[in-house]
Amino acid sequence: MGRRVVITGIGVVAPGGVGTKGFWDLLSCGRTATRTITSFDASPFRSRVAAEVDFDPQAHGLSPQEVRRMDRAAQFAVVTTAEAWADSGLAMGDVDPHRTGVTVGSGVGATMALDREYGVVSDGGRLELVDHRYAVPHLYDYFVPSSFASEVAWKVGAEGPVAVVSTGCTSGLDSVGYATELIREGSADVMFAGAAAAPISPITVACFDAIKATTPRNDDPAHASRPFDRTRNGFVLGEGAAMFVLEERERAMRRGACVHAEIAGFATRCNAFHMTGLRPDGLEMAEAIRWAMGEARVNPEDVDYINAHGSGTKQNDRHETAAFKASLGAHAYRAPVSSIKSMVGHSLGAIGSLEIAASVLAIENNVVPPTANLHEPDPECDLDYVPVHAREQRVDTVLSVGSGFGGFQSAMVLRRAA
Incomplete structure (x- = not known):
């Protein structure tokens, strides 16, 4: 590195x-x-x-x-x-x-x-x-x-x-x-x-x-x-x-700076598929996740929290769920996942940075923010999406992902400063 x-x-x-x-x-x-x-x-x-x-x-x-x-x-x-x-x-x-x-x-x-x-x-x-x-x-x-x-x-x-x-x-x-x-x-x-x-x-x-x-x-x-x-x-x-x-x-x-977190890994891919559509298998997002984790030298089991894109559209949430399963394997079912868009909406080009801020604050406070308004889980979205209420737990490593029109798929690994 x-x-x-x-x-x-x-x-x-x-x-x-x-x-x-x-x-x-x-x-x-x-x-x-x-x-x-x-x-x-x-x-x-x-x-x-x-x-x-x-x-x-x-x-x-x-x-x-x-x-x-x-x-x-x-x-x-x-x-x-x-x-x-x-x-x-x-x-x-x-x-x-x-x-x-x-x-x-x-x-x-x-x-x-x-x-x-x-x-x-x-x-x-x-x-x-x-x-x-x-x-x-x-x-x-x-x-x-x-x-x-x-x-x-x-x-x-x-x-x-x-x-x-x-x-x-x-x-x-x-x-x-x-x-x-x-x-x-x-x-x-x-x-x-x-x-x-x-x-x-x-x-x-x-x-x-x-x-x-x-x-x-x-x-x-x-x-x-x-x-x-x-x-x-x-x-x-x-x-x-x-x-x-x-x-x-x-x-x-x-200089004795107070370090909030380390940016340990980043990768981006494109599905070259459709301006607004997504492949249901989520393979391009999964590939970005794997490369980001590889750069960070972390294993799936090291991920304590996934800050999802979680836009609230039918196709995005299913696509993303599939990507987590493809990239993290069995650990996808154990890692808490949440979407802050449930609370602050989707600010298009800015939301990825707001989600980075949320991820860093989750590490600093050892709290996973919730997915608000999640009362009736979609059977096709069967992971732990931290419904309604925040969860206190140790958070050392966060995976934050994004998905954009044009087929863009990005992933970043943030880690507690050592």
Whole structure:
């Protein structure tokens, strides 16, 4: 194994809890943050529920100019970066700018700002040829997701590798995985890595309505997200962000950093099969899991908790269950599995990073967060999905996985720092 990579800082903006503490309080209590959409009039749509973040950017340190310049997702990224940076204890003088980088995962870019500005330049959709004179000066920043990474790099003074990773719903895992590889290969010593998403807008809701991927359970928003439950009928859209400070382990040890966890293994695969469909055998996800465990040098029996993708769609939950069985064998029936999407919804490109944060906090607190709203198990999903209530147990090694449209399948192994 090359250079080892550890997490020394965590920052979170999530539905039901801005900040890492609020996020963990929600998860460990099994509370749901899903509700009827409030950010726009969703009455014309099939699915009208989401997990929204109650977020005041100026209360979290952003200036009015920054708020005007940045899309909501970019605001999430900058605020979570500030929390992660403070948590890491890194001082500006501790970091060589040329050895410091940024990777930000984004599935759908600046959706909210683009949606809003199109309404302005098209006069509410009435103009076939839009009038550019009404566009905000920062419209280009909304158009290119790379602005997210640029904003974070400017915030922390990073002059090393800076990139956006966009692989759909695995972006949050893949962004951190890519940052890990940059440190391992020696291209950077410190990386600010994670993902942000603010997709709750009419265009996004319409897109998922069209393919019936989101739940129509509008009469009971708090219980609408039901991963692995027999009555599940689609996912609940969410938003949020998580950013991390990653460091080369020996460097972190020398400066006396508090290490949250080690990123021991990462792998990603693609099924090259269908834009939205999944093979029922889950073999590509299983392959990613095997490679990640191989890189981490752990056996199936070493996995104490599986943080599932668990979107709450019929095909995903069955596909994922099959992948766990194929990769972990008999241990798949013994390892607790749960989906935090039951509580914070599915924030598309950001969710993988939020799930990494949940996995690290599970290790630190020796608590497995629950799968909320799981009351009627699907017979085809026959593993231990930790229904309704969190479980106290020793957690040293966590497997976190993601599955994304386009066939992306990713897996990461996180381990208690030694």
